[in-house]
Amino acid sequence: MEVTEKVLEKAKGLIKVNVSDEILKGLLANLPDVQMMSMVLPMMAEALKDVPEGTDAAQAVALVMKKMKKKGEGKSESAPGNAKQSTRAYFDGIWLEQRLMDAQIPTMEMQLYGETFRSPIMTAALSHLKTFNPDVEDAMVQYAKAAARAGYVHWVGMGENEEFARIMETGARTIRIIKPYADEEKIYSQIHFAEERGALAVGMDIDHTFTEEGNIDVVMGEEMAIKSNAVLRSYVQETKLPFVIKGVLSVHDAAACAEIGAKGIVVSHHGGRMNYAVPPLMVLPEIVKEVGKVMPVFVDCGICSGADAYKAMALGATAVGVGTHLIPYLRKGGADAVRERMEDMTRELKGFMANTGVKDVESFDATVVHMWK
Numbered sequence: 001m002e003v004t005e006k007v008l009e010k011a012k013g014l015i016k017v018n019v020s021d022e023i024l025k026g027l028l029a030n031l032p033d034v035q036m037m038s039m040v041l042p043m044m045a046e047a048l049k050d051v052p053e054g055t056d057a058a059q060a061v062a063l064v065m066k067k068m069k070k071k072g073e074g075k076s077e078s079a080p081g082n083a084k085q086s087t088r089a090y091f092d093g094i095w096l097e098q099r100l101m102d103a104q105i106p107t108m109e110m111q112l113y114g115e116t117f118r119s120p121i122m123t124a125a126l127s128h129l130k131t132f133n134p135d136v137e138d139a140m141v142q143y144a145k146a147a148a149r150a151g152y153v154h155w156v157g158m159g160e161n162e163e164f165a166r167i168m169e170t171g172a173r174t175i176r177i178i179k180p181y182a183d184e185e186k187i188y189s190q191i192h193f194a195e196e197r198g199a200l201a202v203g204m205d206i207d208h209t210f211t212e213e214g215n216i217d218v219v220m221g222e223e224m225a226i227k228s229n230a231v232l233r234s235y236v237q238e239t240k241l242p243f244v245i246k247g248v249l250s251v252h253d254a255a256a257c258a259e260i261g262a263k264g265i266v267v268s269h270h271g272g273r274m275n276y277a278v279p280p281l282m283v284l285p286e287i288v289k290e291v292g293k294v295m296p297v298f299v300d301c302g303i304c305s306g307a308d309a310y311k312a313m314a315l316g317a318t319a320v321g322v323g324t325h326l327i328p329y330l331r332k333g334g335a336d337a338v339r340e341r342m343e344d345m346t347r348e349l350k351g352f353m354a355n356t357g358v359k360d361v362e363s364f365d366a367t368v369v370h371m372w373k
C-alpha cells in the first residue's frame, strides 16, 4: 500500500516498539491496505524482536516478512489441515430433523454454577481487543458490557488485574481464563483477584503452551510453561471458584480434567492453533459421554449463528462461546451491537429448538442430527 505521512504516524502509534521510519515504511509497504495495520503491526513488532540490532533496514524488513510468511503457512483458508476451515465444513455438514408433533415454545434460560442466565450463548474468552481494534474505545470493557446487558455469561482471556477489575465493574458475570504463565505467582495473583472481584469461575487455556515448533510459547512477551496434571489440580484446590480447563479436544484430556477435579471444560482448538485439529463437534459426543454428567462441557470455535449453537448443544454442549464472529459488531457498534447480535443468535437458536421439539436448554436430543454423507 502507499505509505503516506499520515499512515506512518498512525503506524507509529500502533507498533509500540522503537523502530526507524525506514523499517516501518518498508513493513507497511508490504501490507495490502490500511485496514490490516492494527491487526498485523503487533505481530510485526513481535517478529522485530528477533532482528539483531544494527541490521540494515532492507534486511530487517526482509527478516520480518520471512517470519510473517512462516507464521501464515498452513493458515490460509485453503491450506490442507486448516482447522478453522474443517470446523466450518463440519458445522455445515450437520442437518436437522423437524419434530413438530406436540411442539411448544422453548424457554432459553440456562443455569450455570448456581446462577441463571438468559441464554446458553456466551462471549468467548478474548483478549487484547484494544491492540487489534484501536478505534474502539475500551474494547475489552465494551465486549463485557454486551454480555452484562444481555444477561449472558461473559468470558475473558489473558490480561492484567487492572483490566479485569474494569471488566467486573460492568456487572458481567465473568469466567476468567488465565494463561499457563511460567510465573506461578502471577497465576495465583490472578486467581485470587478473580475471587475478590466476584468472578463466576476461573480457568486456564492449556492449549496455549507450545509454539507450532513444539517449544514453549511466549505470548505478548510473557513466557508460558507446561502445567502438569498435579499443578492443574493444585489450582483447582486453591480456589473456591469453579476451575475450568479450556482447550480440551480429546476424551483423554477430558477424563484427566475430571480426575483432577475441574468443574468445567471448553472443547476448543483455540481458533485453529494446531493444523489438523479435529473439529470440536466431531469429538464432543464422546467427551460428553465421558464427563458430561460430572461437569459442564462448553464449546467454542467457529460458532457464528443460532444454527451452529444448536448443533453444538444438540451434540451435548452445555453452552457455547462466540468470539471472532462478534469482533466486527464490536468495531461497528460497540457493546450494543454485540449484545444485539448475541440476542439475534439466541432468537435463531430458539427457532431451531421450536422446530425440533426441544422445550428448554436441558432437553436437546442428539438423535435429531444427521451427518451429510
Ligand SMILES: Cc1cc2nc3c(=O)[nH]c(=O)nc-3n(C[C@H](O)[C@H](O)[C@H](O)COP(=O)(O)O)c2cc1C
Residues within 6 Å of the ligand: 124, 125, 126, 127, 128, 129, 132, 156, 157, 158, 159, 177, 204, 205, 246, 268, 269, 270, 271, 300, 301, 302, 303, 321, 322, 323, 324, 325
Ligand atoms: C483476538 C483474540 C484473542 C484471544 N485471546 C484468548 C485468550 O487470551 N485466552 C483464551 O483462552 N483464548 C483466547 N482466544 C481464543 C478464543 O477464546 C476462542 O477459543 C477462539 O477464538 C475460537 O472461537 P471463535 O472461533 O468463536 O473465535 C482469543 C481469540 C481471539 C480472536
